[in-house]
Amino acid sequence: MATQKDVADRAGVSFITVSRVVNHLGNVKPETRARVEEAIRELRYYPNRQAQALNQGFTRTLGLVTPRMFDRPLFDNFYVMSLLSGVEMRGRELGWDVLISTDYDRRGAFDFLRVWHQRKVDGLIFVGLGEIPPQQLDEIASKGIPVVVLSDRIASPAVSWIDTRSAEAVADAIDRLVALGHREFAFLGVTADTDYNPNFRDRQRAAREILAAKGLGLEVISAPAMFDAGEETPKLYLAGSRKATAIISGNDSVALGFMAGLARSGLECPRDYSIVGFDAEPSGRIHRPTLASYAQPLVAMGQAAVTTLLDRLGGAREKVERTFPLEFVPGGSLGPVPRR
Amino acid sequence: MATQKDVADRAGVSFITVSRVVNHLGNVKPETRARVEEAIRELRYYPNRQAQALNQGFTRTLGLVTPRMFDRPLFDNFYVMSLLSGVEMRGRELGWDVLISTDYDRRGAFDFLRVWHQRKVDGLIFVGLGEIPPQQLDEIASKGIPVVVLSDRIASPAVSWIDTRSAEAVADAIDRLVALGHREFAFLGVTADTDYNPNFRDRQRAAREILAAKGLGLEVISAPAMFDAGEETPKLYLAGSRKATAIISGNDSVALGFMAGLARSGLECPRDYSIVGFDAEPSGRIHRPTLASYAQPLVAMGQAAVTTLLDRLGGAREKVERTFPLEFVPGGSLGPVPRR
C-alpha cells in the first residue's frame, strides 16, 4: 500500500509535491511532475480516501437508504432495483460511489442517518421509507443533513424529493375504464404496505377522490402483505358482496398474483374483470393477457436524485420538488365491462 | 458533528476516556462511564469511521464489484439482485456496510480493485466479471487483496470462489429431455455474453460434453446480445436446417424471449419443442406454459461470499472453493418429443 511518502522518496521530492501533482494544483515544474507521475504509476499509488476524507470532510460516497429493500429478495424488487440503477449510473458518471444501507428492524428502530453520522457518506438518498420519524426529520433540518427522498413527498422544508405524478395516471386509468363501461371499482392494496408504501397510499387516495368526483365509489381490497397478494386478495374479492369489474392495483406484482388467484377460481381477465397496474415490469409483458400498466421513469428518477443531492452538497440550499410523469403501457387486461 | 472531544468536555473527562467507553475497553469507573454515555446521547455522538479507519486500517465496509450490473437496468437483474440481497443481508447482520462499485467501460479498462486501493473497503466480492485480467490477478495475489468471486471458478490460488454445480443441472435436464424422447438438442446463448458470462459458458460446455458422451450433438444458437434474444435467436432457430426439439437456454430471460419470438411464427411450446432455463425467476412462473428451470440458491450464495470474505479478513489464508446445488423447478415447457 504505497503512500504519498513512498512516492515522494522514489521521485526524490517531498510528499507535499506529490499531493500537488495528485490534486493538479499549485505550481509544479513539468519535469518534477513527470517524475512524480512515473513514481505513482510504478508504485500503483492511489490516494487513501479515508485520509482525504478525514482532512477535507467529505468522502465522495453517497448512501442509498432503505429499510426494506431486500426483505423479499426474490420478488418485488423491480422497483427499487431500477431506482438503484439510476442512482448508481449517475453516481459513477460523476465519480461518486454508492453505499447501501438497509435494515430489517421495525421502522422506529431503524437509524436512517447512521452512515451519515459515521461519516461514511456525504449525503443520503431515501427510498421506500414510508414515514420518516419526526425526530429524525428534526435532526435532518437542524444539522442540515443532505437528504433526497425518492418516491414520496415530504413536507419538511429541509428535505428535497422526487416523485411521480401518480394521480394523473390514476385519472387516466379511470377515464379508460369508464370509457369501457366500468362503474364498479376496487383498489388492490396491501395492508402492511399501504401505510408503509407511499405509492400505494397516493394511488388509493387519488382513485377515491377522482371516483368520488364522478359520483362513483371505490372498494378497497387489501391483503395482509405483498407476499400474500396471490392468496389473500382473490379470497377477499370473491368474498365481497358486489364484485368490482374494474380493478386498480397498487403495482404490477400484486396484480399478477391477484390474476393468478382468480384464474384458479375460474374468473378470467378481461372477460370477467379488467385490471391495471403500476410499474410496467417485464413480468406483465409476459403474462397472458398482458397487463396494462403505467411505466415510471425509475432510472431517470434515480439519476435525478443524485443530481439533486450533489447540487445540495455543492451549496444549493433551496428545497427541490420534482415530479415525473407516468406513461400508459397498453395491455390485454383492459376490456369492456362484462354484462351480467 | 460532535467529536470525542466535545463529549469529553461535556462529561468533564479527557477524550481518551470517551474512546474507552465507546470501545468498551480499559477500566472506566462506572459513574464516569455513565456520565460519558449520557453526554454521548445528548450530543448524538457517533464515532467518525473515517478517523477510525485511518487509524485501525479497516473500514468495516465491503465492496461489491461488477462491471455490468446495471447495463440493462430494467431487465436481466434478477440474478445479480438476488446475490446482492444475500451479500447485503449477511453484511448487515455482521455489522458491515456494502459499497457498490460498477463500471461501464470495456473490460480491460475497468479497474476492479479501485475501491480497495482507495481504502474505501476492506475486501471485494466480484460478481459477473467474466475474465479477470491476469495483471489484476497478479496484483491480488502479490498484495494479498481479499477477494471472493461469485459464480465463477478462478484458478488463482489467491482467489476464493463460490459457484453452482451447473453441470449437474445440465445433466439432469438432458436426462429428463432424453426420457421424453428428445434427440436433437440446441443451446440458447448470447454471443456477447457467452464469452463474458461464466454461467452461460459452463452450461454450454457441460451440455456439449454430456451429449457427446451419449453420442448426441448440440446446435448452438447465439443472439448478438441478451437484449436481442427475443428478436434474433428465434430467427436463427427458424433459419437452421434441422430444428432441435430440446432447447437448453442459458437462463430464463433468454428462454422467455425466445418462446415469445417463436410464438409469433406459430411455433408453440411444448407442442413443437421443449425448453428449460436457469434461474427460476418469477417471470417463468407467470408465463404460459410455465418455464421449467433450475433454481440457484442465490441469496445463500451471496451470504456465503460475505462469510468467506470475512473469514479471510479475520486471518484465514486458505483458498475456499464452495459449490451449491441447483434445484429443478418443474414447468409446462417440457413435453414429449413432437412426431414429424
Next chain:
DNA sequence: CTGAAAGCGCTAACAC
C-alpha cells in the same frame, strides 16, 4: 516552484 508545520478524529502505547 518547493518544503515544513499543523491538524482532521481517532486509537495504541505509555505514563501517572
Next chain:
DNA sequence: GTGTTAGCGCTTTCAG
C-alpha cells in the same frame, strides 16, 4: 482509573 504523547495519510496554511 485516567491522562499524555504520537501517529494513521492526507491537505492546508505559511515560509523560503
